[in-house]
Amino acid sequence: MKKRGTPPTVSEVARAAGVGTTTVSRVINGGDRVSPKTLEHVQRVIDAMGYRPNQAARVLKGHRTKTIGLVIPSIADPFFSSCAEAAQAVAQANDSLLIVTASHNDPHSELENLNILISHRVDGLIVAPANSQSEALQDLLRRLSVPVIAVDRPVADSLVPAVLSDNFKGARFATQHLIDHGYKRIVCLTGETTLFTIHERMRGYRAAMEAAGMPATLNTSVKDYRSAEYAIQSMLSGPNPPDAIFTLKNSTTIYAFEVLLKLNVPIPKAMALLGFDDFELASTVRPSISVIQQPVEEIGRVAAELLFEQLLGKRGAHAPQKAKRPRMVTLETRLIQRSSCGCTPAGS
Amino acid sequence: MKKRGTPPTVSEVARAAGVGTTTVSRVINGGDRVSPKTLEHVQRVIDAMGYRPNQAARVLKGHRTKTIGLVIPSIADPFFSSCAEAAQAVAQANDSLLIVTASHNDPHSELENLNILISHRVDGLIVAPANSQSEALQDLLRRLSVPVIAVDRPVADSLVPAVLSDNFKGARFATQHLIDHGYKRIVCLTGETTLFTIHERMRGYRAAMEAAGMPATLNTSVKDYRSAEYAIQSMLSGPNPPDAIFTLKNSTTIYAFEVLLKLNVPIPKAMALLGFDDFELASTVRPSISVIQQPVEEIGRVAAELLFEQLLGKRGAHAPQKAKRPRMVTLETRLIQRSSCGCTPAGS
DNA sequence: ACGCACTCTGATAACGTTTCCTGAAAAGGC
DNA sequence: GCCTTTTCAGGAAACGTTATCAGAGTGCGT
Structure with missing residues (x-):
């Protein structure tokens, strides 16, 4: 008799706790407007049942999915995996998850990945465009309703903000x-x-x-x-x-x-x-x-930060904001002098 | 006048196409039981409006999220990023997305990541447990309603199948x-x-x-x-x-x-x-x-394959299946002879 | 005692999709 | 030409959550 039933729902928790679904919902979301006693009680029931709110239902109510998508050529590539790591850290700090897909630098695969991610209603996207000039990509980006940041390579016409090395x-x-x-x-x-x-x-x-x-x-x-x-x-x-x-x-x-x-x-x-x-x-x-x-990690970090900045900004005033946002961030590179260029006289 | 409105819904498409929502839904899902004429028409409207089905709503109807979670110590680590790449490829082949989180080998962070992923209703999980013996982890896994595969390190008591090098x-x-x-x-x-x-x-x-x-x-x-x-x-x-x-x-x-x-x-x-x-x-x-x-990639690949095998198996008969499934897959390592162990006489 | 303000709680309606199930129309058999 | 079968289309319910609103209980001032 495996415990592999369907996960518990709000109403099941509510029934078990002898309260209404609203109260359970309130407990989940910070416990405002709930008496300390019920809060504690309901929380106990929640823990006992191992209840986890169904994100899908939340999303359906118009909330963020708390996920962002990352489309890069390859996950195994050290450059992009460092990028991904940094972006993931920022996502986590913003209470979000990172979905990673690999385009293998194929514009077709890239478009497909983007479409799938959009279908999953990610809150935002970071993408390393396989082809900066692709018309199909530009069309897609133009009609998109979520913010997008390009990394490593820009999109033609500065359609979306880009973060790249100089x-x-x-x-x-x-x-x-x-x-x-x-x-x-x-x-x-x-x-x-x-x-x-x-x-x-x-x-x-x-x-x-x-x-x-x-x-x-x-x-x-x-x-x-x-x-x-x-x-x-x-x-x-x-x-x-x-x-x-x-x-x-x-x-x-x-x-x-x-x-x-x-x-x-x-x-x-x-x-x-x-x-x-x-x-x-x-x-x-x-x-x-x-x-x-x-500045590998920085590229990923800044891109993600820019993304969440837009995400949070959108929540607030719908005031003019397009003018202020930087369309392109170019990060400085650095020469690391080792032996092969003949700078350091010898050894080390 | 930005195009940044809310994305179109089934009923909007239905209205625009002059059909019912059911028909639109059928068109999206393969177009069975729809006349060729309406199918073509609706498809055209869908493309024109740039409609993408809302995954959240689908999930709510009891469908898979088409996402799997991967919890690894670090994304930037070449071992795990290769693993992730392979897993992502398998996920893609199974029409799913891969959500990656980093635990930094911290059991607490790992648990939190798992909980978040569960809350997002991932269809399955692949995890490199920070601590094989952790009671908290075992508790979590025991009550979990989705399949889990461990990679690189097993979970005590063979609670979940594991894929590791020997x-x-x-x-x-x-x-x-x-x-x-x-x-x-x-x-x-x-x-x-x-x-x-x-x-x-x-x-x-x-x-x-x-x-x-x-x-x-x-x-x-x-x-x-x-x-x-x-x-x-x-x-x-x-x-x-x-x-x-x-x-x-x-x-x-x-x-x-x-x-x-x-x-x-x-x-x-x-x-x-x-x-x-x-x-x-x-x-x-x-x-x-x-x-x-x-066999780095193989670990990721086999783990993901095992996961999807369970996922697809669950769809079918509820017949006895626990006995047959391997609880632990140990993959062979290989000695690569180069110069530093003194095997190859010299040079090359 | 009575009503008022306040706190806490719960029923209900959405969100966008799919799945029944019911209908209508077309096709086919006599 | 009528009835049966098949094909196609749509209305409405349901998934699990939250927001809105209304109701119940408590304490307080009058």
């Missing part, structure tokens, strides 16, 4: 750093080029090179270890080989690093390496790898 | 591997010892050492780089220093590795290193680190 400045700064150190042939390995962030970083690299009167050399072919090996080997054996590599994303950085180790190219003596985006063991590998660090 | 066998195998290679003084660095998984691994280590007639030496003091440095330095300068280190968790492995690098102890010549749990760059660092790899 990819352009970060990349420009990184490139400038290499230039300042006297590297003469700085090439940039982009990895895939479809993403907004990568584009911005490419712009940053180009801007710095241009400003220094140096030719920008971008290689967009690196997708895995093999292609990295081919690309780097070609560059080394070609005319005018590079003396520094700037990689625009984690995986590319690691591929490049492994290839350089494999080819016994001394880092940074024969080849400096600087990567965009920090990662767990960048300081453990030898030589340690210098990177541009993004 | 920590004992994995650790025993790892230790045996070191023994077979002729290491004479194998010490074990545990890291924190409160977790079930660590206990199992300690058991495994002890079992192998005992079987080989060698003295088990456990050091439980390593919590960060500093303590690792102290511990290892003490062992090295003490009498009868170890020639192999077996670490029971990721962070401990990395601390030990960094300390050995720092102290210029050649790995594996002067000191072999073998860690429990694989990590991203274990193959990139030099020397690459041998590890016991857990």
Whole structure:
């Protein structure tokens, strides 16, 4: 005889406690306007029966669902999982739950995820748009009745507020750093080029090179270890080989690093390496790898905070509020100097 | 004039389409028993109005919420985020959403999270219990009306099915591997010892050492780089220093590795290193680190599959089913031989 | 004693959906 | 052409909660 019946309802609790449903409801919601005696009694019955209010019914009465949706490319990606962790913390602080879905950077899957989340009546959404330009996404967002915040990548036309790293400045700064150190042939390995962030970083690299009167050399072919090996080997054996590599994303950085180790190219003596985006063991590998660090948790945190700000704001006055809200928050990146760019003389 | 009104309802759609609410409902749910003409018409109206059924109302009618809850220590932890990713994929395949909360290994926070999720009427739960023995947790689980699966760590008394790596066998195998290679003084660095998984691994280590007639030496003091440095330095300068280190968790492995690098102890010549749990760059660092790899994604996947199996099973016959279901799934670990344990002669 | 203000309590109507069940119309069999 | 069967459509109840309103009990001032 399993206890697996249907969960108890307000009326069952009310009957068991010998009171009305209203009283039970009041007890649940803070116990105002209930005599201390009944409050205590009802509370006891509630605990005894293990009663938990049915959120669905509450929602139906026009209340918030106390859930927010997060649509990211992948949950396992350290960048986005840190983001998610921070967002979840903010959600929890606001008494809400976080529903996470993975779009795998597929616009179609992303739309579907958004629709499902909307159907579940989430109070708000945080999304890392697979494609900033997608018309379908813009249509969806335009007709949406809940607030949305974009993270990592904006939506075209600033349709919704966005929270992102300053990819352009970060990349420009990184490139400038290499230039300042006297590297003469700085090439940039982009990895895939479809993403907004990568584009911005490419712009940053180009801007710095241009400003220094140096030719920008971008290689967009690196997708895995093999292609990295081919690309780097070609560059080394070609005319005018590079003396520094700037990689625009984690995986590319690691591929490049492994290839350089494999080819016994001394880092940074024969080849400096600087990567965009920090990662767990960048300081453990030898030589340690210098990177541009993004404020990962901050992105998730600020996005969630912005979301709840809108959520709470909506509760109050319907007064003009569109003008004041920032449409885009760009967070500063930071150069972490380790060994691979040749800044710190040696060891540590 | 923002479009931010309340979302349309069935009756509004019905009115706009000139049909009854029942018909609209039927159209939404597959369009059975509706003439092709009306179906097409209503569908058109639905699309035009951007109507999305209110899940809360559906749930209230006794339907599933199409959500499952996941309670893990941290979302940012690579182990659990991979787990979550796999679980989310299974959830998606079953037309459900995944709600993720972080317990930070705090039993109190864990209970609270569970209660909130239950209140939201999730269809099922996956949880990595902070404390397998917690009475409060067991009470909660006993009275629960939805299926629960434990991951990574079981609940005492096999109260709910659990999906975990075979920590004992994995650790025993790892230790045996070191023994077979002729290491004479194998010490074990545990890291924190409160977790079930660590206990199992300690058991495994002890079992192998005992079987080989060698003295088990456990050091439980390593919590960060500093303590690792102290511990290892003490062992090295003490009498009868170890020639192999077996670490029971990721962070401990990395601390030990960094300390050995720092102290210029050649790995594996002067000191072999073998860690429990694989990590991203274990193959990139030099020397690459041998590890016991857990089937991370599989844990998440199997747990979710088990959960949905129960969910779907419950729909059908109420026949005897408790006997057949496995109460515990132990998944095999795998030794990944890299350089740090001295197996592969050199390089690669 | 009487009524008034106040506190506490409960019945009832929503919220948006689906599920009965009842009807009507069309299709088919003689 | 009439009756039966099938197909399609809609009205109303129900899910569990909260908000509104009205009722009952208490203490107080007059």
